[in-house]
Each structure stands twice: as C-alpha cells, then as structure tokens.
Amino acid sequence: MLHYLGYLIFILSVALAAGGVVLSSRLRNRYRHDIFSTLLYFQVFIFTFGFYGIWGQVVIKAFLSTYISAELLARFSDIAMLMGLPFLVFAWLMLIRFSFGISGRKNNNWLVFWFLLLNFSIIIIVGYIIAKTSAVKPVSLIKDYFISMNFLYSLIASLLILFPLKRRSIIHDYDRKIIAPAIFFVMASQCTPLLFYTSQTYIAIIFIFTFFAGNTFLPVYLNYGTLLSAFTSETTKDLSFEEFCKKYEVSPRETDIVREICNGLSNREISDKLFISLQTVKDHTHRIYIKTNVKSRVQLINLVKELKIL
Secondary structure (H helix, E strand, O other): OHHHHHHHHHHHHHHHHHHHHHHHHHHHHHHOOHHHHHHHHHHHHHHHHHHHHHHHHHHHHHHHHHOHHHHHHHHHHHHHHHHHHHHHHHHHHHHHHHHHHHHHHHHOHHHHHHHHHHHHHHHHHHHHHHHHOOOOOOOHHHHHHHHHHHHHHHHHHHHHHHHHHOOOOOOOOHHHHHHHHHHHHHHHHHHHHOOOOOOOOHHHHHHHHHHHHHOOOOHHHHHHOOOOOOHHHHOOOOOOOOHHHHOOOOHHHHHHHHHHHOOOOHHHHHHHHOOHHHHHHHHHHHHHHHHHOOHHHHHHHHHHHHHHHO
C-alpha cells in the first residue's frame, strides 16, 4: 500500500514542480519584472533540491539496498544529501531576494556575498561533522539544519513583505497580509513532520507532499489570487488597444467582447449584438479574465480605463 502511495506522491511532486515553474515563467514573460525572474529561479532551485536531495534518497535506498551493505548505503545517501544542500541555499537566497523586491527594497550584492559565505560555511561544517564524528547521526544533523535555516529565512522573508520599506511595496496591502503569513505557514507545515521523523515512511510521505505543494503557493497565488495592476500598468501603459489584446493573446472575437464590456453592455446584450449564444459570451469572458489576470468585468473595465486605450 505504501509503495502505491509513494508512486502517487512522486507523480504529484512532478506535477506540482512543473506547474510551479510554468506559472512562474508565465509571470516573468507577462510582466517582464525582475522579481518574477527571481521567483522562477526560486522554483527551479527548490524543486531541484526536492528531486535530488529528497527523492534522490528514496531512489538510492530503493535501487541500491540489495547491492551494497547497509553501512555503505547510509554513507552514500548522506553524501548525496549533503551535495543537494547548495540547491537549497540558492533557493533560500532567491526567496530573500524576491521578498526584498516585492517589498520595495533594493537587493544588495554584499548581502548575496555574506549570505552565501555564511551558508556554505555551515554546509562545510556539517560535512566535516558527518565525516569525522560517528556520535551524531547525519540524517538528524541535516534535518536540524533544514528546520532551523528554513525557519530563519522564511521568517525573514515574511517580515520583509509584511513591513515594506517606507510603504514602497509594489503589491497591495491585502496581498502582503496574505503572502507574508502564508510563507511562514508553508515553512511550518514542512518542518512539523520532520520534528517527528526518524525513519517512518508515512511521515516522510507527508513531508514530501507538504514540501512540493507548499512551494507552489507563490506562483499559484500571484497568477490566480491577486490583480497585479502595478505590473500591468508598467508593462502596457504605451500600448494601443490592438497591441494590448495581442500581448494578452486575446482572440479577435474576445477583442469584440472586451470592447462591448467596456461599452457597458451586459452578457445578453453582447450575445444579441454579436449574434452568438449567451453561453459562448460567458465562455469567452471567462478566458479573457484568465488571460488579463482579472476576476470580474469591473476589474477588466478599470484595467482598460487605467491604460487609456479605449
């Protein structure tokens, strides 16, 4: 039963990782802002660690346990986990840089230098302890490192977003009050199973699921949970209506519907004027909302009015 559950969690892990990267890439391509490039790098690094450092342990134990001794298997597994930690460090760095950017702060190259120096020094110390000391279990040491550093950097990221510099946050206050605690909640949901983990398979499965699901929060929320009007106005302020529709891949028929929505027509009136069914109007309208990242016709009208393209 646990084997089938493991296969299911692996498939979900692949789907969640692919979804997070695709959504982050879509944000970067749509808004052309540095913070979305940083978010994409965060997704790439965190999920690389997830597959190399976490799922890699599962693969090593599943395929090598019958061919090498338990002692050699444990040593090989520890080394593989240790080599996966740099991906985790770069993921945390990208999370901090993302928090700096979205809270209106400027990223500092010296901060990057000291961050990497500190964390790689810690990794070297952890590796030295694993190599020289048999009294400490490597898995416990790496687990404690993950919990403590994940707590620290998630807390820093949450506080940076929650308290922007001189009110220069580039997202709305409402979104800040959701994103900041959500980052901390994701960290807590990942670390809690590890506090009870020794070698139990079901706890490992819970941790893996919360790790992959939790790290997709940011791209999912920024794509579907908020209206990024600040970025929209920056990237489309000089566009004509036709260029605006082309940018958001709005089809010719959808373009007609956008025009009529902005003219104040109801769905029934648009249906009658364009000689299409009411359901077709609703379907087109729903796709328009997704493409332009709005939730209602009021937001769509306000977006078009802000851009002064009609």
